[in-house]
Amino acid sequence: MAALIHRPEYAGYDFGPEHPFTPARLAMVLDLIQSLGHTLSPIAAPAATREEILTVHDEAYVAMVEALDRGEARPEAERFGLGTPDNPVFPGMDLAARWLVGGALHGARLLMAGTETRVLQLGGGLHHAQKDRAAGFCMYNDLAVAIQACVAHGWRVAYLDIDLHHGDGVQNLFYGDDRVLTVSLHETGHYLYPGTGHIQELGTGPARGLSVNVPLEPFTESESYLEAFDAVVPRALEWFAPQVLVVQAGADAHFTDPMGDLALTTQAFQGLYRRILDLAATHTQGRVLLTLGGGYEPQVVARVWTILYLTLMDLPIPERLPQAWLERWRDRLGPEPGSTLHDPVPAYPELPGREERNRRNRDIVARLQDSLFRYWL
Numbered sequence: 001m002a003a004l005i006h007r008p009e010y011a012g013y014d015f016g017p018e019h020p021f022t023p024a025r026l027a028m029v030l031d032l033i034q035s036l037g038h039t040l041s042p043i044a045a046p047a048a049t050r051e052e053i054l055t056v057h058d059e060a061y062v063a064m065v066e067a068l069d070r071g072e073a074r075p076e077a078e079r080f081g082l083g084t085p086d087n088p089v090f091p092g093m094d095l096a097a098r099w100l101v102g103g104a105l106h107g108a109r110l111l112m113a114g115t116e117t118r119v120l121q122l123g124g125g126l127h128h129a130q131k132d133r134a135a136g137f138c139m140y141n142d143l144a145v146a147i148q149a150c151v152a153h154g155w156r157v158a159y160l161d162i163d164l165h166h167g168d169g170v171q172n173l174f175y176g177d178d179r180v181l182t183v184s185l186h187e188t189g190h191y192l193y194p195g196t197g198h199i200q201e202l203g204t205g206p207a208r209g210l211s212v213n214v215p216l217e218p219f220t221e222s223e224s225y226l227e228a229f230d231a232v233v234p235r236a237l238e239w240f241a242p243q244v245l246v247v248q249a250g251a252d253a254h255f256t257d258p259m260g261d262l263a264l265t266t267q268a269f270q271g272l273y274r275r276i277l278d279l280a281a282t283h284t285q286g287r288v289l290l291t292l293g294g295g296y297e298p299q300v301v302a303r304v305w306t307i308l309y310l311t312l313m314d315l316p317i318p319e320r321l322p323q324a325w326l327e328r329w330r331d332r333l334g335p336e337p338g339s340t341l342h343d344p345v346p347a348y349p350e351l352p353g354r355e356e357r358n359r360r361n362r363d364i365v366a367r368l369q370d371s372l373f374r375y376w377l
């Protein structure tokens with residue numbers, strides 16, 4: 001069983017109808033879970049306070065968000081990553097972002113209080129937000145605020161990022177902190193935003209060896225992805241011995257996602273979720289906090305995150321999508337949404353170059369292990 005955190009105010013984190021990070025994705029997930037016959041009574045967490053935001057962000061940056069939110073003209077906004085195509089300014093954005101941070105923080109508090117072991121924040125996952133600027137659709141770093149609260153509680157925190165993109169914001173915020181391990185699997189930064197997440201980024205000072213990056217080749221498929229995961233993540237957790245696992249569960253590594261070129265199927269995502277629960281059971285007494293993240297193909301995101309919810313709740317995964325749900329979301333689902341919760345098998349025709357791609361991924365994992373193991377003694 002898992003606790004679900006969500007509130008209608010999350011829909012206010014909205015950069016406009018043309019922007020891909022649309023809150024409609026959350027509405028589709030909630031509707032799909034309920035259409036499958038499950039009653040939802042999510043926990044409505046309070047918004048994070050300004051002081052809580054300041055546990056990871058600079059005051060000057062937060063003041064800039066607030067000023068732009070009030071409608072003040074600030075020519076220097078772009079230096080803070082705001083008023084850009086990725087992060088347009090909109091009225092109410094400060095509070096909208098604080099609602100999302102508050103959800104992740106509340107989830108961390110439920111774990112710290114011992115009232116829950118599995119928590120899903122249905123929203124957020126703003127892993128690109130930096131100490132002093134917005135980036136990549138992310139204004140305040142909800143994950144980092146939750147991690148910081150766990151650190152203040154005396155815990156060692158393992159952060160795992162399965163988004164298509166490198167979790168650069170979280171990595172940077174804890175790059176020198178030996179109480180936080182960050183592990184990110186992503187499409188290599190040689191081809192994809194934000195251009196970081198290379199194997200040489202290992203952390204600094206006492207945290208050397210605590211920043212772990214698995215950059216994967218474009219068109220990496222499920223089997224090769226899971227092989228890399230299994231070669232790195234369990235050993236990292238075993239060595240670090242964390243008290244809690246925090247996960248950014250973006251869905252944009254799916255093969256249909258328009259933002260990049262990893263090629264996971266829904267079956268691979270379910271395999272990842274099972275691994276995450278097993279790792280939490282083995283290393284953190286079951287304690288795990290998950291947020292959402294990227295994911296830009298609406299019909300896939302709805303299916304993947306519904307599978308996440310059902311897996312966390314130990315519920316069976318039904319085969320078919322409810323007809324009423326398909327009809328309600330017809331405009332968002334596109335012309336051929338499919339009728340099953342999982343992808344068909346096989347999900348797509350064989351991609352050329354598989355052997356060479358898998359060999360390159362094995363090579364990068366071997367080089368990463370060589371670098372890390374000297375610190376993991």
Ligand SMILES: [Zn+2]
Pocket residue numbers: 163164165250252293294295
């Ligand atoms: Zn992403």
